[in-house]
Amino acid sequence: QVQLVESGGGVVQPGTSLRLSCAASGFTFSTYGIHWVRQAPGKGVEWVAIIWYDGSNKYYADSVKGRFTVSRDNSKNTLYLQMNSLRAEDTAVYYCARDRCTAGSCYVMDYWGQGNLVTVSS
């Protein structure tokens, strides 16, 4: 069965960096785009970024562009989100989610991880 497991979250100070990981299993990771989506405590969901199946295309929300970088290692079935210059407003549960389509992306998310909490606080 498809599984996505996020890790790497925690409490960090404003201005610092953190890297999240998303370990995938149960499907051919190298053929699917993967999204990062976040949800601030008690708030709605916000799309953060997508990376295509082969890493050839990456797109970001305006709120994280220039600070966050998405990458993947298809040999390890793992997705990453490097988060720099963190702000209090980046505090959220971060989900990785599989794109519904293979070989390219259709930008709909069909499987989600359980999420990992990142807290940015001094």
Add this chain to the structure above:
Amino acid sequence: DIVMTQSPDSLAVSLGERATINCKSSQSVLSSSNNKNYLAWYQQRPGQPPKLLIYWASSRESGVPARFSGSGSGTDFSLTISSLQAEDVAVYYCQQYYSTPLAFGPGTKVDIK
């Protein structure tokens, strides 16, 4: 960027009754090249990640009960739960995937009356 809005913010419906949620995009998400609406719906139960219900505005994801249906075109869309069940208590989000940055609506909370 496309902005999504939803109405109402919340609603309470009796078990077995119909619930309808509305979603509006700030610009059309209908593609002239394939005549498809790039609009999806998700359900988020308490303590759970979102779950895909509907894509292409009206196509039900595999395994989603038939009581969930989507409709609409262009900028105005609806999600209808034809006969509300206890397990449908959740927040529902629409999402446009016509262009990046992708955008979700603010969510509509559905409760039992």
